[in-house]
Amino acid sequence: MNGVAVEQEIEPQESLASFLRERLRLTGTKVSCDVQVCGACTVLVDGLPVSACTYLAYEARDRDVLTVEGLAPSDGELHPLQRAFLEDNAYQCGFCTSGMLLTAKSLLDTNPTATEEEIVEYMDGNLCRCTGYRPIVAAIKRVQGELA
Amino acid sequence: MPMFLPRFTIDQPSTLGEASRLLREYGEDGCVYAGGTELLLAMKKGGLRYGHLVDIKTVPGLDAVAQQDGAVRIGALATHMALERSSLVRSKLPIFAQVEARVANPRVRASGTLGGNLCFGEPHSDPATLLLCLEPTLRVTGADGSREVPLPVFMVGPYEVALEPGELLESVTVPLLGAHQRAAYRKFQLHEYPMLGLALVLDLDQRGAVTTSARVAIGSVSPTPRRSEAAEALLVGERGAVRGRLDEAANALADDADLLDDHEGSAEYKRHLIGVFLKQAFEEATADTSAASGGRGS
């Protein structure tokens, strides 16, 4: 869990989202649609994005799980994507934000030079009802610019 | 709309044989569990109910993707994302990699498997629609051994496939496209699943001007993805002549599809779209630039 080993008994039907939220009280991961459509619950398992709402906690055994709480390299420091989201006002209510950040991270990890079209296509499975999306695209491009 | 996962147990077999035995033992109360993207969703919505899930991801090697004389053998547990990114698939079956890259969203692609997609019998399947034209063989394994099943036989009806109790899908072997074969895929989507998928594979003559044989399939608009012999016959011949018969071929495709009015659209509109996308796919497949390519409608 975010780089720290966690040992917990779980029930087979427990979703990763409820494991994180209810057992570990890592409430940064949000649940909205609960049907793998909106991406609010996105976390990375071994670097790949999953919908924690419909993904069993059981699957996380012996694997690396990254949630929004583990994104920043250290206390008081922010991940470049978090900084960019602040700079570009890429959030309003913030409910989609954790999922957006982690999805964007998984995109940049595999395709750091993604074109605008590729960004839009990859991010298309994450919904936001507040921002109109363009600020999120801007934030991702800002990070690409910093990396370049 | 319950929207919660009922209680169940998970088994972790280490061989296919063990998985098969467990499934037989559980009967109606047991089910194969792969990526879970369809299964858990259906269970949450109350549509499916099982007391026991048999996790086949603990069986080693079921996600392998390998070349096998003139074909690519894809393990049932290969995920959409693995296939989209596989260098083997990208180089040998680019159309397949392209279609896989546009299934669902990255999260579903990262967990969802090709086997799960096919075994769920979802009529709105992109891979199944394309594969109908690529004519793969499916290897199905049960407690009493394995058998090979062609895809059209495997797809029985909506959410129904030809698996006997205790049987599992082990792998899908997809023949490679030859030098004179061209493929194209179009999809039109409004909601989470495609509203229409159309796959086309053409065998062209040496000069590329005559179709010597054609395979065309549509998905999402019929109880299972379907091919149409009548449409395929109309697609054989000299390019200009075929072009003139595309409307007729599209109508034949639509006739064979049992189109229905549903929340995605009316049968009439779907029939129209089949015409639009058949033309687009035909132009793309007969364009000389690339050997095999995919695309999506707009």
Add this chain to the structure above:
Amino acid sequence: MASNTRKSPSAANGAASQEAVPDELGFRVVHHSVPRKDGPQKVTGRATYTADVHIPRMTYAKVLRSELAHARIVSIDTSAALQRPGVVAVVTGQDLMSLNMRNYGHAVKDHPVLAYDKVRYIGEPVAAVVAEDETTAQEALADIVVEYEELSAVITVEEALAEGAPLVHEQGYDQGVSPGHVDVDTSNKRSNVCQENHVRWGDVDAAFARAARVIKGDYTYPMTFAYPMEPYVSIADYTEEGLTMYSAAQHLYMVRNDVAGVFGLPLNRVRMITPFIGGGYGAKSYTKIEPLTAVCSWKARRPVRLQLTVEESILTTRADDSKVHIETAVDENGKLLARRAMIYLNTGAFAENSPLVSSKTAIRIIGPYLYDAVDITSYAIYTNTCPASSYRGFGISQIGLPAEGQMNELAAMLGEDSLQFRLKNLADSGQRFFPKKRPLTADVKGDIIKATEALGWNDPLPPNRGRGLGVLVTDAGAVPVGRSEVRVYGDGSVTVFSGSTEMGQGSMTVLAQIAAEEFGTSMGNVRVMQSDTALVPFARSTGADRTTTLEGRTVLQACVEAKEQIRVMAADIWEAAPEDIVLEPTGVMSEGRRMGWGEVIGKYFDLSDMEVTGRAHIRQKDEFAELPPWWEPAIAAVEVEVNPDTGKVTVHKLVTVADIGLAINPATSEGQDLGSATMGIGVALGEELVYDGQQLSNGSILDYRIPRFSDVPANSHGILVENQDGIGPYGAKGIGDGPTSVICAAVANGIYQATGVWLHDAPFTPERVWRAIREQRAAQAQG
């Protein structure tokens, strides 16, 4: 989405310090895109929303919902559910009998906490199970047996208004607390009309009689769902001392009132706390699941959390769908003469906020135009469908397409450019276009010129493309009542206490900016406490874009009041006359001596951590007497492309204009406008809830498509118009309802330019557009 005059938030980073140089208008902190206060919490996952709150001994509730659209409840057997291990309580309509009130509703008290005599729509709560965990609660629902006697139901407005239609409500109800809804008919009614409104002036018949041209049309606005990403959730803890609740509620004081009414509790014994809200857009205004959660806790004697799914949220509140017949008349010079309209809203099973929504449709369908006469009637109609309530901009979305779509068609009919036609007919700023209401408080003519210029209105159009424009105004601000407090501490730090809620709109930041500006201090030195009825002053609501303008005004006034107290203290310390004390940006001065605000407080009380509290309120008096406090324009222009093969419409360019008076925080204002326009794109292109018989057929996000990344044009441009002409602080006026409502009309005009067909029924799905094009071709071929 930045207009060229904007400083980027980064450029303004840290600009909010004492040393900051004032900008061209003299502002140090306001009018700057300072970083949002809620940002760091939101990007690290630390921000607490209601579902993240955990209370010791908390239990979990799940709701059993009606499977029939209209039925009498004969009996409910809960015995098996109660036997299930882990079940703490089962609540049914029977439990309500011992309560002060079984119904609630801020407009009409027609909404049962749980269905008790009959059910009125599929999805209505019939019983709730409280258990130690959610799975048990959910499992126990299956143990409850309900016996119904089915009644015939009305699903559409036509059915509801038919002769002899079954009645959704057989009796009248008391009126709720909400002032302003004076039109509510609470008499014993014998029809399914929930509310009827009229707006009339001039002699409409005469105007139509002398008109040179008349245009008539019928329009549909679909049934929609606002889909805030955070589903409804609340937590209640009912004890001897009173009731404490956490809820994702925009109007916590209104909810307090409803909940207090149910139990007959005094106001001071109901404490409502609203953590961060995960979006609202109208869907979280007014009372939703709070009474039910509270009753669960009351019965279970334990804290209870009720968390709905998105599917259940849709069944809780949707937006009204509407059918509108509208006619507009012009004279021989193309000057508007008169407008007539009949508006029917399908309000669902309960009134919720639809009385207000329907009354607003009647006002807003007129637009900021000059008419000799209007005659508008609107109805809210009860049906056996899930209840409808506010949606971004109360009622303006429902009439955007008829109001402005018809304006576009009229211009086309007259052979005029729709921009020029509007410029000829729009009211000027300061002009009283609507009798007995405040004159127009915005330069809408200038605004649409800016919008069309930015769009490239007169550039040559590529094939299959078209452009369109829409402009409406909302009578914003609801009722101007509110209070704020500002506390200044001996160390110079400042806390603002406001009843508004932070739901993404940036209220926390904007209110802090005002206080930072007033005390010449940094953003970091100002804290904002919001959304706890036990601690913060009353706010009537957060909505109608009132926070910046009205709460902002009271915060500004409270700062001024606190400084006045400090002036008197400084006079005492320096033994000077108060009028000789000069208030400087960062403190007081007299005869060359200076003290900071905090220093004065410390010295005066001889206690360095003492404090001073400034208070201010507004009410509907003086400059706020005339309603609305301001008119908020909704302005957008778009360029669309229509795929002639599939009928699919793509928005390629989008320009919005926010006539904002003064942008306290330009970046958040622009963000609001793009978000609002995106909701409009959703309805224009695809959002629609569909009833298949008595059942909602697509009440899930799997089948209800909201806009995605790929639906919003990269070419989006937001313009802020800052004429400092608002009634809010520094001349600001609220935005945020934004351009949602006019997008459909603008897109419809674009489709017309691209294809030659006018569409009257939103959403403009590919199939609808394709059909319309085909029918038109067939008609052309025939004629």
